[in-house]
Amino acid sequence: MVTAWFVLAMGADRTHGGNDGYDDDPARHYSWDSTVPQHANLAEGDVIALWDKKKLLGISVIERIDRGSEVKTTYFHPACNKASFKPLKTGDQRWWCAKCRERFNEPGTRTKPVTTYRSHHSRAWQDLHGRLTGAQIRALCDQPRSQHAMRPARWEKIHAALLDAGAPVPTGATEGARAVIRGGHRTATVETRVGQAAFRERLLQEQGEACAFSGPTPSAALEAAHLYSYAKTGEHHEFGGLLLRRDLHRLFDLGHIAVNPDTTTLDVSEAIRNHPLYGQLHGQQLPLQLHPQHRVWLGAHWDKHRPDA
Incomplete structure (x- = not known):
């Protein structure tokens, strides 16, 4: 209950x-x-x-x-x-x-x-x-x-x-x-193990041809990024993904880029902030309107990679 x-x-x-x-x-x-x-x-x-x-x-x-x-x-x-x-x-x-x-x-x-x-x-x-x-x-x-x-x-x-x-x-x-928040996982509310291609297609329909971090982007350059470890669950959770450019997807997975869940602004780690392409993103507001569930997943990612923030 x-x-x-x-x-x-x-x-x-x-x-x-x-x-x-x-x-x-x-x-x-x-x-x-x-x-x-x-x-x-x-x-x-x-x-x-x-x-x-x-x-x-x-x-x-x-x-x-x-x-x-x-x-x-x-x-x-x-x-x-x-x-x-x-x-x-x-x-x-x-x-x-x-x-x-x-x-x-x-x-x-x-x-x-x-x-x-x-x-x-x-x-x-x-x-x-x-x-x-x-x-x-x-x-x-x-x-x-x-x-x-x-x-x-x-x-x-x-x-x-x-x-x-x-x-x-x-x-x-x-x-x-x-x-x-309690550290567990729920049953997915969308089909599980449906494949990355179907997951990406659903995100394109929901979010359009835009990178959630950098804005309008051709669909060919966009990847479906899970906001949690898909390898651990094998599930595509509803509102558990965003479309990202391939380079930003990789940097997000590594924790070099994170989203402050309270302000929905991007935080770029000092390790890569001196690269103009990424440094210019630091402090920028996400161009995408987030669902509350997105904020929860992004918050878990933030707590993992920015524990002292």
Whole structure:
């Protein structure tokens, strides 16, 4: 069973004053700490679906989770010692306490050490802004009445609801991302062992006569490049290949050229950067629009050849 999580990303629209909030960028990363229920249960390879109480923002797969520690400041209403208070937009007082229903200006403060977490999930991100409503999301959670910021759910139910809503969410892309991130391989969603010629023909139909790194190129000069080790799997994975010039294909396989999965820019190693033909590619944006699954495979290649980047 695929583990999935609905997580709240409120940004500047937070309605309470109990803490300072978190630095979230829904398409790239999500932050929380050990004061949040379920805080230690999310893992690399889990599906993460971000929403803002009103609507779905998008889904992805967790690539990694950074852990740290800090001293956190929390706030409370001094009269009742509760943190359930909200900002006021009118009047002389700044806050309104939902517990004792009083208005007040200055909250009390306390500090405590916490473990911090930040998930990174940009490579498989799929923008699905508004495809599901807040009510639909609550119904999909394992515990629909939960008020927690992190709520487990079944990916199969989420996927079915997105398809019903007309969202273009291929289940294979998410499953493939999970397999790559966890170091495994999934069953190919296209024919396996169909041969390199057929694989190349499919890429030409999808991507046209263009090198993914350098732009328009005659088809005779293009090769079908796997973004993973075909020799280990014998499978042609969907969105697992790009068309490349023969020289760029070889340099990519050797790791001299890599694609930064966060910026989709080319990184040319210092060993060959002094060659004008290749040095001019360094820092250039890919001319090809990537599918999220391409970004996952390219991310695995990046992590292998640029581990310190």
